[in-house]
Amino acid sequence: MAYHQDIKIGVLGGGQLGRMLLQSAIDFNLELHMLDPDAQAPCHQLASSFTQGALTDYDTVLSWGAPFDVITIEIENVNVEALRELERQGKKVYPQPDVIALIQDKRTQKQFYQERGIPTAPFILTENREDVAQHVGFLPAVHKLGREGYDGRGVQKIASKAEIHRAFDKPGLLEKLIRFEKEIAVIVARSSTGEVKAFPAVEMVFHPEHNLVEYLFAPARLQQHLSEKAEDIALKVAEELKIVGLLAVEMFVTPQGEILVNEVAPRPHNSGHQTIEANYSSQYEQHLRAILGLPLGDTACKIPSAMVNLLGEAGHSGPARYAGLEQVLELSGVHIHLYGKKITKPFRKMGHVTIVDTSLERLQEKARFVKDTLKVIA
Structure with missing residues (x-):
């Protein structure tokens, strides 16, 4: 597709990922048209x-x-049959509906990895809670809902037979609990022309209870051969899917140096927010380049970075206030992104802070300071 400013782009979803995609689209003088169930979406x-x-x-x-030339997503919980029909009508739908459908269900996702020789944790498909109870010997494990799990929901750790009651009573998968040293992510872009590029791996630290990324460091603190291995695996997943657009590949690094794919997201991702300040091309610009068939941008890091998620404080619901914002802004290398959500509630994603610094030690200190100081309250 020849690039022209009059290309009409529709985006399913109008959340914070769409908001940052919009900011990048302005640089290309592109108009984005959004659909979202929330009238007050970001x-x-x-x-x-x-x-x-x-x-x-x-x-x-x-x-x-109907009016758009290209349709993309910023969330994967969308009607795939409608997207297939739009594709039949001649619209460019990226990522492709078949890719979205496969990724929407963690069961088909895991089977895809198994069939294509992509390393992943051992798993058993389950239909209900009773089914899980038949596999006590497989424990400890993590039970995951097949569909509609999102932002930490739909994931339940089951350590022993006594915890079987925690299992979901819907189709899911029982995944062997993996001892790992790090959780990392690699974001890959694959263009409609077939060009593929990976961003350097990032290291993620999750909230111990709510399974949401609290902060990350980029690039990941990994030996060079493991960084290269992670990128190769992520590129293989993107190529096997033949996805057009972005693919975030979340992985575990085991003490033995194994790298196992956990799950993927076919869109801009929390693990790539820091690319706006820290990389030559951001994930958002890269997504636009990929779906428009433009040459992909340089993914290299300009400077090491950290990203801290701003989550609504426990016990606070109501109009959002940002305590500690002035103290955080006094730090050098800090950039605050607020998502335009007027109402906070516990653990709601309200924004993020990117920190850049040439020293990893200073990055860690600043990340801890931001996490301890900037609070979203009501």
């Missing part, structure tokens, strides 16, 4: 047009998508 005042509507409703997605 993009509602910023998009070229904003439509309130259900992302999972066939008729809504089909009629909304």
